[in-house]
Amino acid sequence: MDRITISDVRKTFQLHSGQSIVVEGKPTDRVPVLAGVDLTIRRGEFVTLVGPSGSGKSVLLDIIGGLTQATSGRTWIDRTLVTQPDAKVGYVFQQYALFPWRNALENVEYALEVRGVPRLERRERARHFLTLFGLKGFEDRYPSQLSGGMQQRVAIARALSTDPEVLLMDEPFAALDAQTRDLLQSELLRIWEQINTTVVFVTHAIDEAIYLADRVVVMTARPGLVKEIVEIDLPRPRDLDLRNSPEFNHYRQQVWEALRDEVTRAQQDWALSASYAN
C-alpha cells in the first residue's frame, strides 16, 4: 500500500531584489528548483534520495513534511493532502537540533510532551528509545557533554519516540566521522527493521544510499526531477560487509552512472551562475 504520493511537484523560488541566476543562458530572479517530481513510496519502505548539490532534495523533503509549499503539484501522506506539518511525520536534520538546556532524556521527552503524552508514559518511552540507541546511562547528559554521534542518536530517538508514520532524514550522518557514520547506519537499520516506519533519507553518499535503501531515487541537476529509481534487491538484515560484495558494487556502478552526468551539469550550472550572480 502507498504511504506517500508525490504528483507533479514543482517549486520555484523568488530571489530578493538585485539577485539573479542564469537559467537557459538568461539571468532571472526566479529559481526553478523542482520541475515536476512524481514519486510513490510504499508503506514501510526505506527510500534514499541522491542527487547533485542543489537538485532540490531538501526542498522535496520539506514539501513532504509540509514545511514548504510547492508552487504546484500535490503530495499526499496516506490519503491526506499535505498542507502543513503533521504530528505523524518525524524529521531528523544534519545538525542535531537538540535543546542545549535539556538533557538527553528531556530532549526525547520534548517531542512527546508537545503531543500531550502523560508525564510518566513519556519518561518511560524516552528511556526506551535512548536504550534502543545505546544511550542507557547517558540520560542525564546535556548535548554539550555528548559526542556528535551520540547527539544524533538522541535526535533520531526523539523523532522515533513519537511513533511517526513517516520519518524524513536530511543528511543526518553527514557531519559524522566515517566509523560513527557506519555504526549509525547499522543501528538505524536494526531499529527500522523492528518498527517499519516509512523513511525518506537524503544523502550525498552512494554507499550509504544503497546500504540503507529498498530503492535509491536519483535526482537530476537543478531543476530536479526523478532521473532513475534503482531497486536494491539485497537481503535484509544487512551488515556492513555487504558493501564488499559484487552485487553491491554493481549497484554502486548503476547509481553512479545515473548520477555522473547530473553532477557535471550541476557544476556547469554553478560556474555559470557564479559569473552572473550579484
Ligand SMILES: Nc1ncnc2c1ncn2[C@@H]1O[C@H](COP(=O)(O)OP(=O)(O)OP(=O)(O)O)[C@@H](O)[C@H]1O
Ligand atoms: N528559500 C530559498 N530561496 C531561494 N532559493 C532557495 C531557497 N531554498 C533553497 N533554494 C535553492 O534551491 C536549490 C535546491 O536546494 P536544496 O537545498 O533542496 O538542494 P539539495 O539537493 O538538498 O542540495 P545539497 O545536496 O547541497 O544539500 C538550491 O539551488 C538552493 O539555493
